[in-house]
Amino acid sequence: MSEIKERLRALAEAEGFDAFGVAPVDVSLRRDYYLEWIAGGQHGEMSWLERNNDRRLVPENIIPEARSIICVGLNYYQPEPARRGRIAKYALGKDYHKTITKKLKRICLVMRDELGSAQRPYVDTGPVMEKPIAEQAGLGWQGKSTILLNRENGTWLFLGFIFTTLELPADEPARGHCGTCTRCIDACPTGAITGPYQLDARRCISYLTIEHKGAIPHEYRRAIGDRIYGCDECLDVCPWNRWAKVTREAKFAPRDYPDLRVMLDWDEADFTEAFAGTPIKRSGLSRWRRNVCVALGNVGDAEDLPSLQRIASSDDALAAEHASWAIAEIESRDV
Structure with a gap:
């Protein structure tokens, strides 16, 4: 075999x-x-x-x-x-x-x-x-x-x-080589890695921006920064990535998207067209707006306020609450 x-x-x-x-x-x-x-x-x-x-x-x-x-x-x-x-x-x-x-x-x-x-x-x-x-x-x-x-x-x-159904020769299981390194634990913005080999998904930014359907808890919003879909923080800091190479798969190449302010004004048709064939499409427009609002609350400025105000007064209750939060965050920085 x-x-x-x-x-x-x-x-x-x-x-x-x-x-x-x-x-x-x-x-x-x-x-x-x-x-x-x-x-x-x-x-x-x-x-x-x-x-x-x-x-x-x-x-x-x-x-x-x-x-x-x-x-x-x-x-x-x-x-x-x-x-x-x-x-x-x-x-x-x-x-x-x-x-x-x-x-x-x-x-x-x-x-x-x-x-x-x-x-x-x-x-x-x-x-x-x-x-x-x-x-x-x-x-x-x-x-x-x-x-x-x-x-x-x-x-x-x-x-x-x-x-x-083939009975193939098995490979030797891999052995761990993390040693005393704790970079991933130390880098997690929300403390979701609660200890070595321990992950509380409820605190993970990837979970909060992708899987979580409701409002993002206030205690994590600032830690999310400008992340609008997922988080690579614990991956990026790993020392084993020093040998990482750029993918050879052309289908994984980044798509071009407009600025957050523009995306916040998208309707269902815009969202579907932009994210067709990508993992992001499954999140849906409302959760996408929610995430964009949180990001703008953290990195936005006065020029973003009109778009946020339109969402805050919309009938999208989930996004509206996060837009109101973002407006307050931007205004507090501009004082």
Whole structure:
């Protein structure tokens, strides 16, 4: 099976993947920690993380006939554009789910036709414990931020998985190399990394600006700064990124967007057109306005007030409350 594994590695490389490994289906996962994390409510409103744990925590239940899990990584690092309003690097271009799924499906077709095996791809979909499985497949280790760290690509890997009936030689699990470093913990603007390998999603800027549906708690608004979708702070400061390279995937190239002030005046059609095919589209216009208002409250000036005042008097209650907050913040600085 070693020759077959190398054939699959070659297929992954041909698709542009930057990392490849194999884990057994009966992979070792941090089951107790995960269940305690859920029980403590640290997953916030992400209720799907409570469901299907009979499969999430026991991968052999996902596809009972599967014998191996192929894990691949795709580098997505690129410098952030210089503009008001920071977007997490993973969301600067096209939606990675679609891009990686297409690549995995092409590999699955070759596996079926050449090897007669059955398989199913996953890209951040379904009840799969992505980072622990990737660690077991040798792609990297979960750092103190809980992000997967890869020797060659640092923190910047999208992960994809193929559950297959092939019984492939497993790779050695990765060992941690964070040592005494605490840069990610120290850098977190909201203290969401509550300790080594401990993350409270309810305080995380990525969670607050993407997954959280309601008002952003006042205690975190100033810490959000000009971030309008996600946060890369704990990733950016990791010393392992000294070897990070710019992604080769053209689909991840940053899209051009107008200034925050202009985006605040968008209607549904403008929002949909601008973010079609990107991860941002799923947030919806109201949450997007909410995020832009918070950013303007932190970095805006008097020229932004007319746009904020229009939102503050609109029938979008969620955005209106944040616009009023932003207006007060700007006026307090201009006094």
